[in-house]
Amino acid sequence: xxxxxxxxxxxxxxxxxxxxxxxxxxxxxxxxxxxxxxxxxxxxxxxxxxxxxxxxxxxxxxxxxxxxxxxxxxxxxxxxxxxxxxxxxxxxxxxxxxxxxxxxxxxxxxxxxxxxxxxxxxxxxxxxxxxxxxxxxxxxxxxxxxxxxxxxxxxxxxxxxxxxxxxxxxxxxxxxxxxxxxxxxxxxxxxxxxxxxxxxxxxxxxxxxxxxxxxxxxxxxxxxxxxxxxxxxxxxxxxxxxxxxxxxxxxxxxxxxxxxxxxxxxxxxxxxxxxxxxxxxxxxxxxxxxxxxxxxxxxxxxxxxxxxxxxxxxxxxxxxxxxxxxxxxxxxxxxxxxxxxxxxxxxxxxxxxxxxxxxxxxxxxxxxxxxxxxxxxxxxxxxxxxxxxxxxxxxxxxxxxxxxxxxxxxxxxxxxxxxxxxxxxxxxxxxxxxxxxxx
Amino acid sequence: xxxxxxxxxxxxxxxxxxxxxxxxxxxxxxxxxxxxxxxxxxxxxxxxxxxxxxxxxxxxxxxxxxxxxxxxxxxxxxxxxxxxxxxxxxxxxxxxxxxxxxxxxxxxxxxxxxxxxxxxxxxxxxxxxxxxxxxxxxxxxxxxxxxxxxxxxxxxxxxxxxxxxxxxxxxxxxxxxxxxxxxxxxxxxxxxxxxxxxxxxxxxxxxxxxxxxxxxxxxxxxxxxxxxxxxxxxxxxxxxxxxxxxxxxxxxxxxxxxxxxxxxxxxxxxxxxxxxxxxxxxxxxxxxxxxxxxxxxxxxxxxxxxxxxxxxxxxxxxxxxxxxxxxxxxxxxxxxxxxxxxxxxxxxxxxxxxxxxxxxxxxxxxxxxxxxxxxxxxxxxxxxxxxxxxxxxxxxxxxxxxxxxxxxxxxxxxxxxxxxxxxxxxxxxxxxxxxxxxxxxxxxxxxxxxxxxxxxxxxxxxxxxxxxxxxxxxxxxxxxxxxxxx
Numbered sequence: 001x002x003x004x005x006x007x008x009x010x011x012x013x014x015x016x017x018x019x020x021x022x023x024x025x026x027x028x029x030x031x032x033x034x035x036x037x038x039x040x041x042x043x044x045x046x047x048x049x050x051x052x053x054x055x056x057x058x059x060x061x062x063x064x065x066x067x068x069x070x071x072x073x074x075x076x077x078x079x080x081x082x083x084x085x086x087x088x089x090x091x092x093x094x095x096x097x098x099x100x101x102x103x104x105x106x107x108x109x110x111x112x113x114x115x116x117x118x119x120x121x122x123x124x125x126x127x128x129x130x131x132x133x134x135x136x137x138x139x140x141x142x143x144x145x146x147x148x149x150x151x152x153x154x155x156x157x158x159x160x161x162x163x164x165x166x167x168x169x170x171x172x173x174x175x176x177x178x179x180x181x182x183x184x185x186x187x188x189x190x191x192x193x194x195x196x197x198x199x200x201x202x203x204x205x206x207x208x209x210x211x212x213x214x215x216x217x218x219x220x221x222x223x224x225x226x227x228x229x230x231x232x233x234x235x236x237x238x239x240x241x242x243x244x245x246x247x248x249x250x251x252x253x254x255x256x257x258x259x260x261x262x263x264x265x266x267x268x269x270x271x272x273x274x275x276x277x278x279x280x281x282x283x284x285x286x287x288x289x290x291x292x293x294x295x296x297x298x299x300x301x302x303x304x305x306x307x308x309x310x311x312x313x314x315x316x317x318x319x320x321x322x323x324x325x326x327x328x329x330x331x332x333x334x335x336x337x338x339x340x341x342x343x344x345x346x347x348x349x350x351x352x353x354x355x356x357x358x359x360x361x362x363x364x365x366x367x368x369x370x371x372x373x374x375x376x377x378x379x380x381x382x383x384x385x386x387x388x389x390x391x392x393x394x395x396x397x398x399x400x401x402x403x404x405x406x407x408x409x410x411x412x413x414x415x416x417x418x419x420x421x422x423x424x425x426x427x428x429x430x431x432x433x434x435x436x437x438x439x
Numbered sequence: 440x441x442x443x444x445x446x447x448x449x450x451x452x453x454x455x456x457x458x459x460x461x462x463x464x465x466x467x468x469x470x471x472x473x474x475x476x477x478x479x480x481x482x483x484x485x486x487x488x489x490x491x492x493x494x495x496x497x498x499x500x501x502x503x504x505x506x507x508x509x510x511x512x513x514x515x516x517x518x519x520x521x522x523x524x525x526x527x528x529x530x531x532x533x534x535x536x537x538x539x540x541x542x543x544x545x546x547x548x549x550x551x552x553x554x555x556x557x558x559x560x561x562x563x564x565x566x567x568x569x570x571x572x573x574x575x576x577x578x579x580x581x582x583x584x585x586x587x588x589x590x591x592x593x594x595x596x597x598x599x600x601x602x603x604x605x606x607x608x609x610x611x612x613x614x615x616x617x618x619x620x621x622x623x624x625x626x627x628x629x630x631x632x633x634x635x636x637x638x639x640x641x642x643x644x645x646x647x648x649x650x651x652x653x654x655x656x657x658x659x660x661x662x663x664x665x666x667x668x669x670x671x672x673x674x675x676x677x678x679x680x681x682x683x684x685x686x687x688x689x690x691x692x693x694x695x696x697x698x699x700x701x702x703x704x705x706x707x708x709x710x711x712x713x714x715x716x717x718x719x720x721x722x723x724x725x726x727x728x729x730x731x732x733x734x735x736x737x738x739x740x741x742x743x744x745x746x747x748x749x750x751x752x753x754x755x756x757x758x759x760x761x762x763x764x765x766x767x768x769x770x771x772x773x774x775x776x777x778x779x780x781x782x783x784x785x786x787x788x789x790x791x792x793x794x795x796x797x798x799x800x801x802x803x804x805x806x807x808x809x810x811x812x813x814x815x816x817x818x819x820x821x822x823x824x825x826x827x828x829x830x831x832x833x834x835x836x837x838x839x840x841x842x843x844x845x846x847x848x849x850x851x852x853x854x855x856x857x858x859x860x861x862x863x864x865x866x867x868x869x870x871x872x873x874x875x876x877x878x879x880x881x882x883x884x885x886x887x888x889x890x891x892x893x894x895x896x897x898x899x900x901x902x903x904x905x906x907x908x909x910x911x912x913x914x915x916x917x918x919x920x921x922x923x924x925x
Binding site: 096097098099100101121143145153154156157166170171172173174176177178179180181182183184185186187188189190192193194198209210233236237238239240241269270272273275276277280327328329330331358359360387388389390392407408411412413414416417419420423424435436 | 548550551573594595597601605608609618624626629630631632633636637641643645649662664684687692729730731732733736789791792793818821822823856858859860861862863865869873876877878880881882884885887888889890891892903
């Protein structure tokens with residue numbers, strides 16, 4: 001027997017040679033121009049724990065991986081020795097339809113999770129870009145959400161509990177498997193959206209809901225943003241229970257297969273209730289002189305909306321593009337969209353969508369000139385900042401990143417956040433430097 | 440012993456400093472007046488603070504916290520004192536910061552459907568203030584006529600209508616918090632999803648141990664188009680709880696689904712005469728809300744499930760008065776127990792909703808085994824049960840039996856895959872039960888969070904986390920400084 005002596009040999013011994021990747025094959029784990037020394041694909045929680053304990057001991061920088069769909073978010077890692085790929089932890093462990101809860105491992109792909117939940121008539125109401133590749137763990141670590149949050153909220157509202165591996169390999173759980181729980185601190189919320197910097201999510205217990213019998217969608221097109229805002233406010237303040245109320249500018253509309261700017265609205269439920277709500281929606285739209293046109297290809301359009309602005313539609317090779325996400329008070333969604341367009345250099349192509357219920361904007365800037373994109377991002381951040389909001393750059397080339405902090409200024413409570421990071425990961429091995437303020 | 444045993448000279452100087460900060464009328468220091476603050480609604484634990492301050496602004500709260508920090512004296516927040524786990528009962532004396540003079544609704548933002556209130560604002564006031572605009576604030580703890588929003592945030596309060604709308608944490612958008620070092624931080628706000636760790640998320644439900652919230656921004660919801668309230672009467676509690684599972688399994692999520700058993704019905708009828716049938720084994724109060732067409736369709740489904748479970752009677756409230764009366768019975772259930780017991784322990788636990796029939800059956804057996812009466816009220820749709828463990832002071836060791844039964848119920852709920860509290864919090868009462876649910880490593884994570892926010896351990900000490908040494912076979916430790924009522 002050969003004794004494992006180097007850190008990499010030790011890791012290889014833990015996961016086995018088949019689950020240990022080095023050399024050329026590491027290309028898929030490239031981040032910010034850098035590659036790790038190795039990638040491992042542990043088979044179970046125990047192997048994750050042992051691998052982390054080893055990385056902790058050796059002081060290796062660890063980047064957790066799922067489908068990689070969101071890895072462009074954040075700074076490049078300060079130190080990147082090991083990619084910890086969780087895609088072998090890919091099972092739906094429990095689904096209790098009568099409790100409307102499910103527990104799944106982090107590495108399960110979203111599309112696979114939804115398929116298995118659908119077998120028993122339910123789904124996780126979280127629409128994310130690229131569900132064929134994105135894993136549950138990645139979605140929760142990035143707190144990714146889509147237009148469906150209008151009705152169902154975000155991971156914050158849907159995750160009941162987590163199982164985690166900490167920096168030194170310690171396994172813990174938080175939350176519970178029941179829908180209501182006030183036992184101790186709600187630390188679950190700390191890990192959601194922490195981009196793997198506090199601990200690595202291994203498993204999540206989720207609230208799931210019945211698949212609706214019918215879902216219909218309408219495109220309320222062809223009006224100025226001010227009218228769109230008024231219309232959205234009236235819909236959201238009415239008795240209607242829409243699944244989505246998504247405001248699109250003309251460019252975003254085009255990318256999603258809709259013509260002009262407008263509001264995309266969807267409503268689901270029993271056939272008779274959808275009909276009742278449809279009548280109310282048509283009345284509200286009519287009062288603003290707008291026609292609610294039924295969307296025929298609902299599946300395709302919702303898919304395009306949740307992929308926006310990530311989907312690669314119509315980029316020309318020579319262009320620099322930057323994807324971003326921002327927040328504003330909900331009633332200022334249209335105002336923010338307009339102001340961002342106005343503040344951005346004319347040479348920059350802008351497409352923007354807003355989930356009006358929560359004032360969450362998603363957008364893309366593109367231009368042949370990186371400095372114009374940089375200028376646009378800075379201006380958009382200023383616009384949103386003046387409304388009390390924020391802007392995060394989701395993806396941009398190094399030529400843009402060099403001039404814009406992807407996370408923006410340090411948020412309120414940043415000192416507490418830094419101390420939390422130190423308390424959870426004192427050696428700074430988990431996704432080092434990637435989060436806000438270089439956490 | 441009450442208080443922290445502060446040296447009289449230090450106490451005198453603290454009183455003076457607090458009077459300077461909050462005005463002489465904002466400080467309570469006479470022993471007989473302090474008595475008011477010796478416990479919350481869990482009266483089993485009593486312990487006096489060294490003094491009470493009632494500030495009127497965030498800067499005043501911050502100044503008091505800094506003063507406590509500098510002197511090294513513990514401090515804790517208190518709202519209306521309606522909490523049920525001892526969270527607002529001093530554990531080590533110190534300065535109690537009472538927020539009931541900070542009661543303003545600072546802003547109602549109709550366009551964004553949000554409101555910002557001071558921590559001492561009473562829960563129900565908010566809904567009353569936005570009713571005219573067709574909005575409401577969803578979390579509705581039974582004490583909503585008295586409890587404060589600040590207390591709701593500390594405890595992550597629930598209520599009957601949380602089945603559909605979620606608990607406090609799902610409705611808090613932002614909070615102004617005085618951190619234990621006296622710094623003021625604005626967590627969250629009118630804009631969702633800001634970058635950084637979700638400090639607001641961990642703050643809500645931290646039971647006043649991570650700081651004191653002074654202002655809160657809350658989500659308001661549009662009132663539903665229609666509401667339908669149904670009273671379903673059953674022969675047995677089992678039929679009723681099977682009905683709950685059946686309704687959820689059909690994919691219907693009522694806004695509330697409240698279960699009351701025979702003992703509860705007796706108590707309620709003796710007290711408020713809500714019209715619950717005395718010969719029933721259990722009743723379910725089911726409320727549907729939403730678009731009219733939707734609730735009509737759902738009501739058909741609900742009725743079908745009730746009939747499948749041999750429901751004895753189904754009554755639909757025809758008027759707002761009838762609806763209010765049906766709810767009055769539920770809301771005053773706890774208060775009605777004085778009619779059937781000398782006093783009682785109101786428990787709080789959660790089980791997976793599919794486990795309700797089994798767990799309720801076992802609770803009955805636990806009661807029989809300990810020779811005490813246990814009545815049951817439950818937010819059944821959430822699996823959130825509230826066993827009322829009755830204490831008959833004429834029976835020897837009734838208090839001890841009630842404790843033992845309570846502990847056994849908790850263990851059983853955990854075995855069933857549940858949680859030891861759904862909405863009341865851990866406070867002083869359930870510190871030892873925390874271990875039933877979480878491993879030392881799980882708890883160490885929480886303690887790390889605690890240490891980050893409050894390294895000096897002065898902010899509401901002695902709450903949530905188990906004592907170093909667990910006391911007694913049933914782990915029910917009143918703690919060294921909180922003395923049980925004689």
